[in-house]
Amino acid sequence: MPTDERRKMVEMKGVVKYFGRLKALNQVSLDVNDGEKVVIIGPSGSGKSTLLRSINRLEEIDGGRIFVDGIDIYDPAVNINKVREEVGMVFQSFNVFPHKTVMQNLTLAQIVVRKRSKGEATERAMRLLRKVGITEKSDAYPNQLSGGQQQRVAIARSLAMDPKIMLFDEPTSALDPEMIGEVLDVMKTLAREGMTMVVVTHEMGFAREVADRIIFMDNGAILEQGTPEHFFTNPSQERTKLFLSQIL
Amino acid sequence: MAPVRRRRKKIEDPGRPVIEIGDGAAIPTKKDAGLFNAWRIAFFGSLAVVVCLIVFKPDPYLRIFAFVPDGIWVTFKVTVGSIFLALIIGLFTGLGRLSTQKIISGIASLYVEVIRGIPLLVQLFYIYFALGRIVQLPAMTSAIIAMAICYGAYMGEIFRAGIQSIPKGQMEAARSLGMNKSQAMAQVILPQAVKVILPPIGNEFVALLKDSSLVSILAVADLLRRGREFAAETFTYFETYTAVALVYLIITLFFSKLISRMEERISANR
Numbered sequence: 001m002p003t004d005e006r007r008k009m010v011e012m013k014g015v016v017k018y019f020g021r022l023k024a025l026n027q028v029s030l031d032v033n034d035g036e037k038v039v040i041i042g043p044s045g046s047g048k049s050t051l052l053r054s055i056n057r058l059e060e061i062d063g064g065r066i067f068v069d070g071i072d073i074y075d076p077a078v079n080i081n082k083v084r085e086e087v088g089m090v091f092q093s094f095n096v097f098p099h100k101t102v103m104q105n106l107t108l109a110q111i112v113v114r115k116r117s118k119g120e121a122t123e124r125a126m127r128l129l130r131k132v133g134i135t136e137k138s139d140a141y142p143n144q145l146s147g148g149q150q151q152r153v154a155i156a157r158s159l160a161m162d163p164k165i166m167l168f169d170e171p172t173s174a175l176d177p178e179m180i181g182e183v184l185d186v187m188k189t190l191a192r193e194g195m196t197m198v199v200v201t202h203e204m205g206f207a208r209e210v211a212d213r214i215i216f217m218d219n220g221a222i223l224e225q226g227t228p229e230h231f232f233t234n235p236s237q238e239r240t241k242l243f244l245s246q247i248l
Numbered sequence: 249m250a251p252v253r254r255r256r257k258k259i260e261d262p263g264r265p266v267i268e269i270g271d272g273a274a275i276p277t278k279k280d281a282g283l284f285n286a287w288r289i290a291f292f293g294s295l296a297v298v299v300c301l302i303v304f305k306p307d308p309y310l311r312i313f314a315f316v317p318d319g320i321w322v323t324f325k326v327t328v329g330s331i332f333l334a335l336i337i338g339l340f341t342g343l344g345r346l347s348t349q350k351i352i353s354g355i356a357s358l359y360v361e362v363i364r365g366i367p368l369l370v371q372l373f374y375i376y377f378a379l380g381r382i383v384q385l386p387a388m389t390s391a392i393i394a395m396a397i398c399y400g401a402y403m404g405e406i407f408r409a410g411i412q413s414i415p416k417g418q419m420e421a422a423r424s425l426g427m428n429k430s431q432a433m434a435q436v437i438l439p440q441a442v443k444v445i446l447p448p449i450g451n452e453f454v455a456l457l458k459d460s461s462l463v464s465i466l467a468v469a470d471l472l473r474r475g476r477e478f479a480a481e482t483f484t485y486f487e488t489y490t491a492v493a494l495v496y497l498i499i500t501l502f503f504s505k506l507i508s509r510m511e512e513r514i515s516a517n518r
Contacts, residue, residue, distance in 0.1 A: 085426035
C-alpha cells in the first residue's frame with residue numbers, strides 16, 4: 001500500500017500550549033499515518049510529553065487543532081471518552097491500579113467502558129497476558145511485581161481496549177536497566193504486528209530499530225524529522241547533532 | 249475569608265516535620281507499646297472500677313447503672329446515625345471541593361469554612377432551632393441531622409485530602425482507558441482513598457461519640473441526659489457523673505481498639 005494513501009490516525013495542526021508563560025508547544029504540526037511508528041526524541045522540557053499527552057487530551061491545548069482518526073478531539077461536542085477508548089496510553093510511572101489484581105487491571109475498563117461480559121474480558125485479558133509474558137501473575141497485585149512486569153501489565157491493560165493507536169510516554173525511563181529489554185521487546189512485537197505507535201523515549205536503539213520516522217523536538221517545536229538512517233548518520237540541524245552526541 | 253483555594257499537600261516540604269493530633273481518642277497501635285499498655289490499664293481498670301462500685305456500693309451505683317443504659321442506646325443511635333449521614337455529606341463535600349466547576353467548589357468550600365468557624369454547641373442550637381422553624385421533627389432526628397451537618401464539614405476535608413493523596417497518574421490512566429470522571433472516581437480513586445481515610449474517619453467516629461453528649465441539651469435522652477435526670481432526682485451528683493464518665497470512657501476505649509484492629513487488617517490486606 002502506498003504511504004500517501006494511508007489513513008491519517010493523528011493530525012495535529014499548529015498546536016500551541018502554554019504552561020503559565022512558558023510556551024510548551026509552539027505551532028506544532030504532525031501527521032501520523034495508520035500503522036506508522038513515530039519516535040519522538042529531544043531534551044527534557046522540549047515538549048515531547050506534552051505533545052503526546054495532548055493527543056488524548058490529557059493536556060488541554062491553547063491553540064491549533066488535533067484530529068484522531070478524523071475526529072476533532074478539542075471540539076466541545078466530541079465525547080472525549082469515546083476517543084480515548086481508541087487511544088491506548090502507557091505512562092512512565094506505569095500507573096497500574098494497585099488495589100486491583102493484574103487480571104482486574106486488565107478487565108476493569110473492558111467491563112466498565114466496553115461493556116464486555118466478565119468471561120469475555122477475562123479471556124481477552126488472558127490472551128494479552130500471554131502476549132506480554134506474565135500469565136502466571138494474573139492473580140498477583142501490582143506491588144508483588146517488578147517494574148518491568150508492571151509496565152507490561154500496563155501495556156496489556158491498554159491493549160485490552162483494542163486501541164487503534166498506542167501512545168508511549170517514556171515507558172522505560174523509570175525502569176532498572178535490566179528490565180528495559182523486556183518492555184522494549186513487547187513494544188517491538190506490537191510494532192511488528194502493525195500497531196500505530198507514537199513513542200517518546202530516550203532508547204536510541206529502539207528508535208533506530210522500530211521507528212519509521214524520528215522526530216526531534218526542542219523548545220516546544222519540531223526541529224527535524226526523518227528516517228532513522230537520516231537521523232543517526234546525517235542529521236541536518238546543529239542542535240540535533242549536539243543532542244545525539246550527548247545521548248549516544 | 250480564609251484561604252479556600254487549593255491547599256497543596258503538606259507532605260511536599262520534607263524539611264519541616266508535620267505533626268497531626270486529632271481531637272479523637274488516641275488510637276493505640278501494636279508498635280506503640282506504651283500507649284498499648286495505657287489502653288489496657290484504662291479499659292480493664294475502668295471495668296474493674298465499675299464492678300467494684302456495684303458490688304461494694306450498690307446504693308446508689310447499682311441504681312445508676314440500672315438507670316443509664318437507655319441513654320447508652322440513645323447515644324449509640326445518635327452517633328451511628330450522625331456518622332452515616334456525615335459520611336454521605338462528607339463524600340459529596342470532598343468531591344465538591346475538588347470540582348472543577350467554580351460554583352460547586354465554592355459552595356463546598358464555603359460550607360466547610362463556615363462550619364469550622366462556629367463552635368459545635370452553637371451550631372447544634374442553631375441548626376436544631378432553625379430546623380424546628382421549618383419542619384417539626386422529633387428531637388432525636390433533629391439532633392442527628394445537626395450533628396451530621398457539623399461533622400460533614402470535617403469529613404469533607406478528610407475525603408478531599410484522601411482523594412488528593414492518590415497520585416494524579418491513577419486518574420490519568422483511568423481516563424486514558426475511556427472511563428468518564430465518575431467511573432474513574434468510583435472504580436479507581438475512591439477504593440484507594442478509602443484506605444487512606446479510614447484512620448481519620450475512625451478518629452472522627454470516636455470524637456463524634458464523645459461530642460454526642462452535647463445533644464443532651466436538646467431534650468434528647470442520651471447517656472449524659474439520663475445521668476442528669478437521675479442526679480437531679482437523687483442529688484447524687486458526684487456518684488452519677490462518676491458513673492457516666494466511666495461508661496463513656498469504656499465505650500470510647502472499646503471503639504478505639506475496634507477501629508485500630510480494623511485498620512491493622514486493612515493495611516495487612518494492603
